[in-house]
Amino acid sequence: MAPERAGFWTEIPQLTRAIARAMGVTFRNLLRRPITVRYPTVKRVYPDRFRGILALTYDGETGEENCIGCRLCEYICPPQVIKVEMLKAEKRNYAKTFTLELYSCEFCELCVQVCPTDAIIMLKSFDLATADRRELLLDKDRLHALGLQFEPSWATGNRLRDMQAPPKPPKPAAAAAAGAAAPAQSSPDRRAPEPAAEAAPTAPSSPDRRAPEASEGAPTANPE
């Protein structure tokens, strides 16, 4: 036993200080207010990039469904919980069926990132608890209903892709410089070195990180 070799008695002052410190910490906590948020009755403000339940959206102006049934989300889904069938129409296509097995979803947000029409989004809610597993097998109608029920998260497909595009050059001189780096824009998932990088030094290299400050519509720091 190491303390014996160091001297059992010589360590007693140190031990006493350690005891006093440990008990002081718990005592200070005792005087502090509890930080518990009583969840079902009080809900804390979720961050803007919250990844919660998935939902489908309607167009804000025309009231039409946004989903065009392109099946990009189905192809990219790692746990393969999305199944879409396309319905061909004249002006645009629709999703004939849209099934999402939420109980197997891993909330990676990839479907949101690839959606070309901002149809599938994530909500600021994780109220998944249910007594029946079948209630988490969501069809098109229920996904639309969920979208109306909860507050949507910030991220949509177009917003996330905007984060990947280089910021608009302010001056023609800078535009010429940006034009040299134009091929970089064709690879959305890898950020090539470019002059505008100083504008956003903390720019993420991957689309699912937080938004850089330079990008439009980026979430501000959440005020708790």
Next chain:
Amino acid sequence: MTLPPLAYHALVGFVVLNVVIGMVTYVTLLERKFAARMQSRIGPYYVGPHGLLQPIADAIKLMIKEDVVPTAADRWVYNLAPIVFLVPCVLIFATLPFAPGLGVADLNIGVLFFLAVSSLEIVGLFMGGWGSNNKYALLSAMRAVNQIISYDLPFVFAALVPVVLAGSLQMSVIVEAQRGLWFGAYPVIGWLSFIAFLVATLAAENRVPFDILEAESELVAGFRVEYSGMKFALIQLGEYAHIIGTSFLGALLFLGGWLGPGSDYVLIGAFWFLLKAMLVFLVITWVRWSFVRIRVDQILAISWKLLLPASLVLLLAAAFWVAVRGGHGA
């Protein structure tokens, strides 16, 4: 008093027993609330106003739970162990005077009775550990025996310091001797022996940081790992009764028992006594949530190298002081 003495004592004993069991039930809530606040939580909240009915809900839950007996268990020993464990833990309240004249039996060897009976719980504990036929339970019970052998001596010696200072083993006499100055506030001897008493109490009750016998990471839940339902409840009851009983003893020996403003009235005296005992209990809980569990060799080193010599020296110093001053009392 028209009742015959035996019936009177039986009645008082019955009342004290039920009060103790009710108190033990609610002390669990106190500990949970206190612990929660130390961790910036709220604790039980939803059963009754601010969780006040939580202990009752817990008790009902434990009563209606299934009682599982392991196939390979020694059934007799296994079933008997909770009772053997509980009885000494409740019996220690027999000699505690809660206020002048309020108590089951104010024996003239009250402290000796308390110390002797409170150590008996280890028999039930070892029976439970052995009868469960579970290696974790057995290891835990062996650790507990190991620990109780090491810590009963400093516990007894620390508790004997007030006895020497007061010159009596009778609890009410010890309390009355502290009318001038509580033994816990007695210069040097009292302070040190109170600390020694608290540390030995933690170890004798197998509380953190001396809870190697229920070390969750290694021994699952200690000797009660196979117990369920009401037997588990009895063991928990016994454990908390032991803690409360020792808290009362600490308050009586070192904090002046029922003494306090207005303690001539029985109920006010009992209130002071309860308040002091709860204070000791909260200190024990405070320690529990401040420290980590220490190793077996460290526990034994603290006992044999520090606590036992220190408490012996304190006892001798107290005896010497009484001899020099030529009288007992504070």
